[in-house]
Amino acid sequence: MAKRLIPLLNRVLVEKIVPPSKTNAGILLPEKTTK
DSSP, X not given: OGGGSOOSSHHXXXXXXXXXXXXXXXXXXXXTTOO
């Protein structure tokens, strides 16, 4: 799926492959805060 897109930045490619972790409430959790 991500291979079909042409990422302009590495961030775009990473976000497609690894979706950000979300809580049950749907709040985004930064990697630094997750333990």
